[in-house]
Amino acid sequence: MTQFDYDLFVIGGGSGGVRAARIAAAEGGARVGLAEESRMGGTCVIRGCVPKKLMVYASEFPGEIEDARAYGWDVQAHGFDWAKFRGTLEAELTRLETAYRSTLKNAGVSIHDARATVMDAHTVELATGERFTAKHILIATGGWPFVPDVPGAELAVTSNEMFHLETLPKRALVVGGGYIASEFACILNGLGVQTTQFYRGAQILRGFDDEARGHVANAMQAAGIAIHCGTDVMRLEKTPGGIRALATDGSEAEFDLVLYATGRKPNSAGLGLEALGVALGRNGEVKVNDWSQTAVPSIYAVGDVTDRVNLTPVAIREGHAFADTVFRGVPTRFDHKDIASAVFTQPELATIGLTEEAARALGPTEVYAAAFRPMKTLFAGRQDRVLMKLLVSVETRKVLGCHIVGAGAGEMIQLVAIAIGMGATKEDFDRTVAVHPTMAEELVTMRKPTRVV
Template identity: 55%
Template sequence: MTQSPYDLVVIGGGSGGVRAARMAAQTGAKVALAEESRVGGTCVIRGCVPKKLYVYASGFSESFHDAEGFGWSLPAAPVFDWGKLVAAKNREIDRLEGIYGANLKAAGVETIPQRATVADPHRVRLADGSLLETRHILIATGARPSLPPVPGAEHCLISDDVFDLSEFPKRLLILGAGYIAVEFAGVFNGLGAEVALAHRGPNLLRTFDSDLQTHLAEEMTKKGVDLRLNAALERIEKTSSGLRAHFAGGEVLEVDAILAAIGRAPNTAGLGLEAAGVELNAKGAVQTDEYFQTRIPSIFAVGDVIGGVALTPLAIRQGAAFARTVFEGVRTKVELSALPTAVFSQPEIGTVGLTEAQARALGETEIYRAKFRAMFHTLGGRDERTLMKLVVSKSDQKVLGAHLCGHGAAEMIQTLAVAVGMGARKEDLDRVLAVHPSSAEELVLMSKPV
């Protein structure tokens, strides 16, 4: 059975696909969106949003302790209930999914709750066997978590699983050193688990500025996370009481659960892309030009499925650029020169622009750095330090990068990214009146390069 023609069929209901579908439909195009799971994708359903809720939850353990320094006396020892947190999270995710669905409907998008694959350049096959004829196809299927290539890897949890565990793991091993690994290390440590984080390399957050890597490792260790860098996992063994991780050199760690957070792979398997003529790279990512068009003129792709930087706001921007290009007739690229990002580790990170190493490779630089204990931690007695760093071109004093680690870093970097993106110079920051007392004032008070 072949249904009536569409102008666009989107495969994947995550952030990039939803934005593209809505914008295309608002131009009067006939649009369908096929999603086999839940509308909202990884970020809303099983990623950024529930993760941030759990970050908030885990932070209360320190807040209860710090409150005593500010004169509060808690009547009894706080008790954490994992089940209540999971239930509250589910209610919020259900609410957000409903909003996504309602917005698609209001825009005129037909949502199809089925798996879809590419039959040919102008037809999409649904799981029930029906075919959708369409002028354009947009692949927005995102990425999936990867497992370590070791015996016993099937016993690992992935990030999709960890939000809804039936039992809270008292002993948790996390494999990896990227966003997901360090964020969940902080979450489960804050909620009361014994957390070890193992990584085969020497540093956390491989692509980040070296000072951020070192500072975060120090602060996570202070908070009780057992960091095991340069630790090569060899195999995982299931036991009667949990799991046993075996590392090179003979080290063994027994835990209740292991979370694999070693990376994500483009979700392209079984979509029929190669048969339709779409080119994939060695990692399985869809190859596109700068306007998100594949070598098949009618097939496009946006988001994590094309590789590169895996960030929800970037996927949204790409989805919008695709819609403007194809359905509004305005050829639109996505600018990445000053890409801000946050890691909701504990303490959290905000960063934008070039690292010190990247800047030095381009020319002479000046480095401005401040490391201090924020006022919030003084009465609470916590020895948590904040790091702020500016990377500045020596020749023209342009701020090339800003790197923050500490309370409120994500909020600060959003505003600072505007200045960096506009080409601000160090003197522009120096002219700004400091907001006192605040941590952010250090960004305009660093007067001498280190």
Template identity: 60%
Template sequence: MTNFDFDLFVIGGGSGGVRAARIASQHGAKVGLAEEFRYGGTCVIRGCVPKKLMVYASSFADAFEDSHGFGWNTGENTFDWGRLISNKDAEISRLENIYRSNLTKAGVNVFPTRAIVRDAHTIELADGQVFRTKHILIATGGSPVVPDIPGAEYGITSNEIFDLDRQPGRIAIVGGGYIACEFAGILNGLGTHVLQLYRGEQILRGFDDDIRNHVADAMRERGVSLELQRDVVRVEKDGDGLKITLDNGETHVVDHIMFATGRRASTDGLGVKETGVKLRENGSIVVDEWSQTSVPSIFAVGDVTGRAALTPVAIRDGHAFADTMFGNRGVRAYEGVIATAIFTQPEAGTVGMTEAEAREQGEVEIYRSTFRPMIATLGGGSEKMLMKMIVSKTDQKVLGVHIVGHGAAEMVQLIAIPMRMGATKADFDATMAVHPTAAEELVTMRVPVE
């Protein structure tokens, strides 16, 4: 009988790895976990959490402006970047301590160092320790990709944007995904001049076209200089700033250029490929429905697998793996209907199919409403909300719901529940509206526009 030091060794202390380690330990497994940076992963340290805090910070500009129409008189408003970053750092440290504490309370052996896979059952730490383990779980997440252009080393990514000493007066953001669009909105709201460049025809590829168009128009109206079918080909130092050259020959001088041009699974130098684990061309790990790789004793969860790169998905993956392997429950992570939010300004929430995806499966009915939210009537804003519902013409099942505007993320989280249960348009129609709310549009749209 082979002697193992651990039943499970987890590489990566992000959302998926921490959840898997903690649940496995609670099931009675002896668990080790190695993390070379900070606990909490991308989401807590340099992603969702600090980003949302900065979204809140930038949204106060709207609140100050809207308040005048409701009778408030406010003095000169100033913003202190240093105070925001300091307070953000304190909150992130608090959350990281909670992650670490939860691991140790659960009985997980924590190793604050890098770990690599030596073979199907062997882990080697950077400090020289070697452990034999029955199972290995890879949960190393992903990292930003920087384009291969001259001067790219002068740029920053979403990793560094949270720790800048000073607020940029001018920034160029390269990319059209949710990270690029979210930071364009954040920095624009805080008073930075934002130039956003995307080589595609429209931002937010993969989302419903109505969301894409609505958000792009609103971003421009708010002052973001959004240029489509444009890319950066060169970055050069220019005094205290940077000169960027575009593919049409145009040049701009900015304080920073941020690349939000995709992410890559963090598998380089990890030893998994050499062990026989099958990888895709982009470095992500191929797994089956049980999160098992091509090597039976090695598993992977979260962003490193190339599945939906969302924190709740990583957490669900990790929990399902632990319950299956050590809880004798046979749990698969559910990924059928996943609600998600884009914290642009205005924010968007989406769940289910896009209109294009739904039309590929059959005939559909489209319900759509755009309107000024109530706060804008006195606040004076011109921004409109969008509500869209996609319904199967055959069985009236709701296939997708897409919202842009204040509270979109909160609304779409709740809508995901009835959609997962197979709700029909009649179920929405039979639900009493809450008035006056924006969400009531979802149960009062009666006539399809298409």
């Protein structure tokens, strides 16, 4: 019988890899090694969800201070101290990284702070030259920002660098129309930066419900963000005063910062996978089956490197399912259907299930939608509008999708996801007594469809 150094070797210390390692070791009794070439915690903890959400919070205070005055509070904003915020942010990320390391060590996982590559079906090599054998290898290396090949692209930054800027710019250009680009456009605008957003498509937030993303775009523009759809960067040039961006629409303007948020690609290059017979997709994604297993039976992959549903909670669930299946004797396949998500723009967009466009393609669908000014900001004299939307199958009466645009949308969608996951019907929603006065009560008080598509 072959003796291996480890039962499992994980490459990547992000959310998916850490969860798989911990469950395999602590609950599956496996000997586990894990290699991470950067900071423990991966994209979400170090350069994604966590620091970004803290920046979202910081950027919301100007509006809240303005509202406070409308409510009778004598408060004044005396400017934003980026250096102070950044220092506190970096301390918090260090705390979280330490917590991740402690969790792994307490579970009995051996941590290797080095890049690892796969030599064969059961061997990994570290950048230090050390080699280890393992019965199973898990690839959990996540994704990496993609920057198009345009002249002057080296002058731009990506989301990775946004949390470590020396100073806050006065003028910023955000290139991209996805959730990362749109979130950072709102963050910068909220922090007082004159913000422009370029997107080559017809409307930002492609893939989300058309009505909902239009609602978000209108609110962003009303807040002062200059969104230019159908526009891309032709080239960037260094100038004495900043960076000049020449656009495909013939315009040009100067900025202090250019952020490329044009998508992310699976971080699979240079791992040695293709040479072993592990299939990679067109964008470098590691191809896996429903059990997260590659074409090489001993090698698995979870998280963004597989490019299935690129969300932190999904990576965690995939990693847990892998550990349950391989090390706990509990065969588990993670179902990628009906996954709730939130976009932390201002206002927030949260969604679960089908968009109106997708629901319509499946059959007759009732659309229940309500747009209204919420009590809190209405009192303060703001023009904010909330959107609540349900999509209901005419045939089965099941709620196929829910889309919320407004403050706290992410908090609301979490509970709606439970109902939709259980197959709730519109009548189930109707039978639910409203909690008043709240924005969420609109989800259970919309009685008549606004349209049938």
